[in-house]
Amino acid sequence: MKGAWPVSLSRWLLDSSVYRSIVRHGVADTNRNRSLVVFENLFLHVHPVKVREKTLRFRHTYWLGGISLACALVLIATGVLLMFYYHPSVPQAYRDMKELEFVVDNGMFLRNMHRWAAHAMVFASFLHMLRVFFHRAYRPPRQFNWVIGVVLLIVTLLLSYTGYLLPWDQLAFWGVSVGTNMAKEAPLLGEKVRFLLLGGNIVSENALLRFYVLHCVVLPVGLLLLLSVHIWRVRKDGGVQGPPEEPSEREEVR
Amino acid sequence: MSSIPPLDILESADPLATPRRVALIRPDIRPAVRTIEERYVMTFPHLIVREIILFQLVVIALALAAILVDAPLEGIANPLETPNPAKAPWYFLGLQELLHYFPPVVAGVLMPVLVVVALVVIPYARINLSAGPLWHEASAARALVLAAATAGLVALFSAFRCWPIVVPTLLIASAMFAARGGERGGALRRALARITLPEWIMFWFAVVAGILTLVGTFFRGPGWSFVWPWVSATPG
Amino acid sequence: MPDPPLGSSESEPERPLRRDFLTQLGIGACAVAAVGSGLVTLDFLKPKVLFEPPTSFRAGDPGDYPEGTVRFNRERKAYVIGAASGVYALSAVCTHLGCITRFLSDQNVIACPCHGSRFDLEGNVVQGPAPRPLPWLEVGTDSTGLLVVDTGNVVPHGRVFKA
Secondary structure, three states, X not given: OOOOHHHHHHHHHHHOHHHHHXXXXXXXXXXXXXXXXXXXXXXXXXXXXXXXXXXXXXXXXXXXXXXXXXXXXXXXXXXXXXXXXXOOOOOHHHHHHHHHHHOOOOHHHHHXXXXXXXXXXXXXXXXXXXXXXXXXXXXXXXXXXXXXHHHHHHHHHHHHHHHHHOOOEHHHHHHHHHHHHHHHOOOOOHHHHHHHHHOOOOOOHHHXXXXXXXXXXXXXXXXXXXXXXXXXXXXXXXXXXXXXXXXOOOOOOO | OOOOOOOOOOOOOOOOOOOOOOOOOOOOOOOOOOOOXXXXXXXXXXXXXXXXXXXXXXXXXXXXXXXXXXXXOOOEOOOOOOOOOOOOOHHHHHHHHXXXXXXXXXXXXXXXXXXXXXXXXXXXXXXXXXXXXXXXXXXXXXXXXXXXXXXXXXXXXXXXXXXXXXXXXXXXXXXXXXXXXXXXXXXXXXXXXXXXXXXXXXXXXXXHHHHXXXXXXXXXXXXXXXXXXXXXXXXX | OOOOOOOOOOOOOOOOOHHHHHHHHHXXXXXXXXXXXXXXXXXXXXXXXXXXXXXXXXXXXXXXXXXXXXXXXXXXXXEEEEOOOOEEEEEOEOOOXXXXXXXXXXXXXXXXXXXXXXXXXXXXXXXXXXXXXXXXEEEEEOOOOOEEEEEEEEEOOOOOEOO
């Protein structure tokens, strides 16, 4: 990129000693520097420095894991913003939903983004699971990563479920009542688990506060930890595996 | 490359087993390493830029959806007044539909637990690791077992009048039998014939889950009665 | 994008290539989107409606304030004082560290219990660590002629409302 002034300005910035003290490598126009962009970055260095070109294609994984992750990031960003206007108490929670809808600038938009991203993440995770299954990408050495994936799916469903109660409208209240009544049917532990989950015998302020803590702290932390392990294991197992390769991928295990 | 014999991985747990010949190197065949040619590219920029673009596309799609469709907000929660019907979030509506046919212990606890256990066990089950196409040994025994299993499932779910499960089971079982002997035939039949048993089972699971969810979302009205979707109000 | 071979002089095209233009366009668009998102977020975070008590309050009839009357409104933290030429209001919040002052009628002085600041009836600091005089607050009338004091509006020192 030569000749245009934004290019020479950015190049001057990127080569400056202040910038080089933050980002230690030079401009990424040599393969060495391109490697260092990934290698020396805390967030990026879960990637290998080089990837198989085949894995970049859409039909390889349909990018479903990436779509789920993108939805999760959107949910975290919109969720934090929504937290600035939400009090997890009864009946203030419902008033806050009205305030977000009518008073706060872009409140309705952010709430809608949050809700759509939640639906999209549940759906994308499910499709991702199906894709991994039909590509048989759970076979050794990837078995335990599949198990982590199943746990991640459950955490995603629980995140969606705990968030469902927070608007404290009829839809939320009765949807959660039905769900916790189903949980009550589990033998031995059902009643106790329901009591702990709700902080009582009925869906009330305690339930709202507990679901709020689960939704905003406990489950997101769990999700991020498990996601980190899940992505790291993909890397350690040699990268994403798409359609099984020809010739025959059958292995005899005796 | 075609002159190299296929690779068979053999493992024996017994250290004292009689050694067996694994490969015979004939003097006229040179041993060659079996490699898969792979092309590698730099992660930055190729993968990183794709990730950035994907994130932006997802954000744009979600923003469009957010602008066009509002999230619902009904009246304030009233513990004394149950709406009719009281529906769970959409991803649990399949379960709630099952509740219509089975007692809560079964539909609410037993079935979900079985599903989760079945999912977790997938990579450790031998059948998933070594499966070939369903009919690659076109034995009569296999056909018999499949017919018996189908009949059993259909009988079980029919006893509970659970048609959203019975109908797909019958349809998919017919497809499985239609795939038999499909190596000769059109492109569709050959594609069907290549499907392995675990894939058929997962397909059945996905279809049943989808149908249960769709019925629960669109076809259930007050009192969980059957309604046509264009009659009832928009589901949440 | 391999490195050019050593020893060769890379010819520099004089005008930017289409790829460069599109790259710059893309980066520019991302920058606009980022700045836009930031502004939208900032706007979102500013509360549009506050659920705090209103700053104005009614203080009765102007005739209730002959010269020398001092009335203290505890909830709104203000003194409404009658002068020769009219009515004015002082904030009761001490300018030192925010404690609520009190009017000592026997000494005709406004005193703060926290650190001993004292103010005269015009708000000037007589004694103590207070750095500034008590602010004068806006006094007006509503449509029915009753006095209205706005604790959110400070007026210049000495402005008396002539009723």
